[in-house]
Amino acid sequence: MCPSGAIQIDRKDGNPAEQPPEVNTCHIRESGPLAIRATLIIDSKLDGYRATLCRCGQSKNKPYCDGSHHDAGFAATGEPETGKTDALQTRGGALDIRPQRNGPLAVTGPLEICSGTGRVVARTQATRLCRCGHSENKPFCDGSHARAGFVSE
Ligand code: FES
Secondary structure: OOOOOOOOOOOOOOOOOOOOOOOOOEEEEEOOOOOEEOOOOOEEEOOEEEEOOOOOOOOOOOOOOOOHHHHHOOOOOOOOEEEEEOOOHHHHHHHEEEEEOOOOOEEEEEHHHHHHHOOEEEEEEEEEEEEOOOOOOOOOOOOOHHHHHHOOO
C-alpha cells in the first residue's frame, strides 16, 4: 500500500499479487510531485503500478521524487485549470514514460490527469509533463526547461 510506489513486494504467501489499476491516473500534488498509477514502463523498464515522479527539478533520484521539493520551497498549484477531458477509448494498460534529456517526461498511453482534489484536469493519449519546475503551464511542459537551463539525464 506504499502510496509512493517506492516500496514494492513480491507475494510469497499464495495470495493474489497487486493488480494493475483499471484507470491510469496522474494526481498532481500541491507544491509536490506527480503520483502516477498505471502499468508503468519508465525509461523502458517495467516499474510496477505506482510511482511518484519529481516535478520540481530538484530530486537527486530523478525521475523519482525524493522529497527535495520541501527543501527547495517548490510552489505549484495542485489545482490547474481543466483542459481537454474528452473520454478515452481505453482507460488502462501500459503507460510509457520516457524522461527526456534536459527536458520533460514524455508520456505515451491513456492517462487521466487529476488535481489534488480529484477533479479531472485532462485526459490524454500522449503528453509531455514538466519535470523542471519552471513551466508556466504545469503540469505540462511549455519549453521553459531550455530557458531555465534544466539538466538531467
Ligand atoms: S520540463 Fe519543465 S517546461 Fe519543459
